[in-house]
Amino acid sequence: MSVQPYNEDQTDALQEVANIAMGQAGDSLARILDNFVTLSVPRIRQIAIHELVDTVTTMVGDEEEVSAVRQAFYNSLRGEAIVIFTQSGADELAELLGYDCELDAAIEQELLLEVGNLLVGAILSGISETLGTEVGFSAPSLMAERTPLYQVLAPDQLSWQHALLVEVNFSVEKHRFKSHLLMFMTEETIETLRSILDEFMDDF
């Protein structure tokens, strides 16, 4: 079954929800880093699974190995969120937090889990608070470390057909780190979110 893409208004509304959410994530990150964080406008795209590897590769660059953190969400919206960090992004992040480049593997994992959790938590709370719906989420787990992207996003790794891709950019002073947040959802959830967005816009 094919799913209609979100229309311009629905996408715009979702982007604004992401913007508010990233504002909260940025504030939390600034407190962790004890430094001012510059946020860019998050971009949202709806993609089908068969386009996923190509789309994300174009954004991330195909040279790079990536690490990924996954987290399930449930209640009125069901699916799984995956945050992808490039190795250079993870290194920048570590440097920002005051670690030397030679990172202990355990510290690096902890770092990725923490920041992944922050981003996913922010976006899910943003959706639930702004749109007035209930979303719960599980603890994050590490899905891949220093792995080529196509392996992380291999179709047999994923049980979903549809995804929303949110590109998130943070920078702190001269450090810049980019991460990509993918929200995989069931068809039913895509439709539930569509009606929530429509209802939200009807309020205006």
Added chain:
Amino acid sequence: MAVPLTVVDDSRISRKMVIRALPPGWDVEITQAENGEEALTAYRAGKADVMFLDLTMPVMDGYEVLEHLQKESLNTFVVVISADIQPEAQERVKKLGAMAFIKKPVKTENIVAVLEEYGLI
């Protein structure tokens, strides 16, 4: 007489949310701008005695708008409305001449509080 108000935000839904949150009975003539450049154009056309300004925008962001206004000693009452809730963001925009900061999602009571504080309503 209606106050010329420009609402600056790249998101249409966000401009709509701000406009819907304006206090009922506040007599304004609303202009919408999608980025900083459009905001300055609106200002120069006399359409922005009051400006509700978002920070993160493509083309020209809110910080740049404030810098322009400050450099050219332009006179408009700027309220920053942003999702960036870091205390330092608020300090920065105030240093750049913004009169107030309201966090997103914007609520009528927050707008009323600012307008009352400065005797605009």
